[in-house]
Amino acid sequence: MSATSAKRIIFLGPPGAGKGTIASMLSHELGIPQVSTGDLFRSAVAKETALGKKAKGYMDRGELVPDQVTIDLLKECMQEPKCKQGFILDGFPRTVIQADALAVSGIDIDRVVSFTVPEQELLQRLVGRMTCRKCGAIYHVSNLPPKIPGKCDRDGGELYQREDQKPEAIKKRLQVYKEQTAPLITYYRKKGILVEIDGIGIPKEVLKRVHAAIS
Ligand code: AMP
Numbered sequence: 001m002s003a004t005s006a007k008r009i010i011f012l013g014p015p016g017a018g019k020g021t022i023a024s025m026l027s028h029e030l031g032i033p034q035v036s037t038g039d040l041f042r043s044a045v046a047k048e049t050a051l052g053k054k055a056k057g058y059m060d061r062g063e064l065v066p067d068q069v070t071i072d073l074l075k076e077c078m079q080e081p082k083c084k085q086g087f088i089l090d091g092f093p094r095t096v097i098q099a100d101a102l103a104v105s106g107i108d109i110d111r112v113v114s115f116t117v118p119e120q121e122l123l124q125r126l127v128g129r130m131t132c133r134k135c136g137a138i139y140h141v142s143n144l145p146p147k148i149p150g151k152c153d154r155d156g157g158e159l160y161q162r163e164d165q166k167p168e169a170i171k172k173r174l175q176v177y178k179e180q181t182a183p184l185i186t187y188y189r190k191k192g193i194l195v196e197i198d199g200i201g202i203p204k205e206v207l208k209r210v211h212a213a214i215s
Contacts, residue, residue: 006110006214007032007086010093012184013115014177015170016122017199018206022115023090025207032086035077037070037094042136060163062172064094064180071101078107094181099188112188113213115199115206119174126170130159 007030011019020036027034041059044052051073055065064070074092077083089109093099102109117125128141134157139146146152150159163169188194195213199206 005030005211008108008110009087009214010089010109010112010188011091011115012112012181012188013199014117014119014122014181015173016125017115017117018125018203019090019115021203022207022210023088025203026210027088030086032088033082034088034090035074035083035092036090037074037092038090040073040077041065060169062164062169062176064176067095067097067101070094071098074098074102075105078105093184094177096183096187099184109193111214112184112194113210114185114188114194114196116196117199121200122174123170126165126173127167129161129165131162131165132157132159134158 009026011023013019020034020038023034023036041052041055045056045059046052051069054069058065070092074089078087093102125140125143128143130139130141130146131137132139132152132155134155135152137152137154137157138144139152139159146159151157152159164173185194185196197206197209197213
């Protein structure tokens with residue numbers, strides 16, 4: 001990895017594009033945190049905090065949590081010392097309002113990596129996902145099946161379909177992406193920091209394209 005690589009990175013892309021998987025791999029390689037607003041919200045929901053109670057209904061329906069709630073959460077997270085050397089924003093911003101808030105808060109971004117995956121492929125990846133009740137690991141009925149049906153390979157936890165993994169919510173999430181998040185592609189292209197990559201292929205191949213995009 002070259003020393004001149006971008007370290008303040010946004011991953012942009014529809015649900016099912018593989019942002020989370022690649023962000024986790026890159027985070028380990030570069031030693032910078034993966035900041036996933038989706039994970040932060042899910043953890044708040046699991047702990048039944050005030051934030052979690054606010055976010056749950058929106059998440060279950062596949063809608064976005066209101067901008068101000070999300071912006072406050074992100075800013076708080078970005079104050080942590082671990083974010084000072086760089087970060088990968090995975091799932092933020094998702095609206096122009098969020099992107100503007102990031103810009104005015106003085107958090108500079110070096111590169112926005114936009115993952116392109118055709119809708120047919122997204123649907124194939126999203127339908128059939130299951131989550132472990134204990135550890136949150138995600139499986140897929142055909143792409144990544146567990147060794148024993150219905151049980152997590154790591155801890156034997158029960159696998160279930162989260163509300164937002166059900167067909168109605170999946171449809172909604174894709175629609176919300178098109179209407180509210182996809183405009184950010186043009187937004188960041190105009191700023192001259194956008195790189196589009198093909199999100200098809202095994203994670204190792206996609207990661208290689210991301211490396212090229214941030215170097
Ligand atoms: P994700 O795992 O990134 O797909 O996020 C799961 C859910 O959390 C989304 O469907 C939204 O309800 C909520 N969420 C995550 N990030 C954001 C964001 N930047 N703005 C609004 N809602 C978000």
